[in-house]
Amino acid sequence: MSSHDDFSNRRGRGFELRDIPWDQIRKRIRPAMIGLAVALVVLAGWSSFYRVEASDEGVVLRFGSKIATVPPGLHMKMPWPIDKVYQVPVHRIQSLEFGFKTAQAGRKTVFASQTTDDLEVAEMLTGDLNLAHVEWVVQYRVKDPVMFLFKIGSTDSVGQSVLPSGMTSDVNAAVPDTISDVSESVMRKLVGDSSIDYVLTIGRVQLATEAEQLIQAELDSFEAGVEIITVKLQTTSPPTEAVQDAFQEVNRARQKKEQVVNEAQGERNSKIPAARGAKDKAIAEAEGYQNRVQLETLGQTNAFLAQLAEYDKAPDVTRKRLYLEAMEEILPGVTKFIVSEQAGGNLLQFLPIGGASASPLPFEQVAQPP
Secondary structure (H helix, E strand, O other), X not given: OOHHHHHHHHHHHOOOHHHOOHXXXXXXXXXXXXXXXHHHHHHHHHHHEEEEOOOOEEEEEEOOEEEEEEOOEEEEOOOOOOEEEEEEOOOOOEEEEEOOOEEEOOOOOEEOOOOHHHHHHHXXXXXXXXXXXXXXXXXXXXXXXXXXXXXXXXXXXXXXXXXOOOOEEEEEOHHHHHHHHHHHHHHHHHHHOOOHHHHHOOOHHHHHHHHHHHHHHHXXXXXXXEEEEEEEEEEEEOOOHHHHHHHHHHHHHHHHHHHHHHHHHHHHHHHHHHHHHHHHHHHHHHHHHHHHHHHHHHHHXXXXXXXXXXXXXXXXXXXXXXXXXXXXXXXXXXXXXXOOHHHOOOOHHHOOOOOOOOOOOOHHHOOOXX
């Protein structure tokens, strides 16, 4: 019987399960099932091993719930779709630029032309109602990978980012946006509470320090899982060239003023110690003179009282002793003249007559009378 007749007979009596060629189906399905099983085993084995890069930290989720964080290296997990691993760059410093964009980093950095958005971010109103152009950089790193991935935004925000080395890491795009919004808000508040002079000159370091602290506190309240490394003010200047020239002139004048004040303070600091030293020296000399005079006076008083006591005991003897001691002191200083009797005893030549002092001839040159 031909197949056409067999088909006609089946149509005539209806379709039955026994008409299905089960043996042929089994022969064809068995290799396909074996191949599928092998493919599933290979896929499961392949997805069970993963490697965490040196700059990353792995976060392992099981059915969407975090079960572990793993360090860099080769690890094993349950096959997909049971376990899923996110690699977060916890050891990489990331930067956000405000008011400018770096076109090419290197030994000689090339900056891109400022756009309207850059200018809108950089121009701020100060507390004394002046405009200031402020450009700054915020550097941060991930300190808690779980918070970084899942506390801000949704799971749709998590995606892969290609590193300069060509490797990929999982990042939460909502976190940089949050850091950007918080940084701009904090910087506008600090600049708005300060004068234009403070922003352009002496307040740059203080503003950066306060901004770093405030941004970190705000991000911690959001549980962003990041640590602010530094906030650096790149440029603070007036918004237009004409105003900028005027402010630079004021800045130079202020620096000159500070220089003069510092020099005056330096001279003051050098002169005052010298004057104090001279004063202390004069006081010490006066006190020494006072002590010396007092001691000399006391000694003379004691000597006089001792002589008075001796005088009371023997007035004649004491008077004669005092006379002899006085002569002993006086006579060695008296000039002696020896006059020969043959000169006639003329002493007028030794007297200072006529305003001239006496200058007698030596004894050997005294003329003898005829």
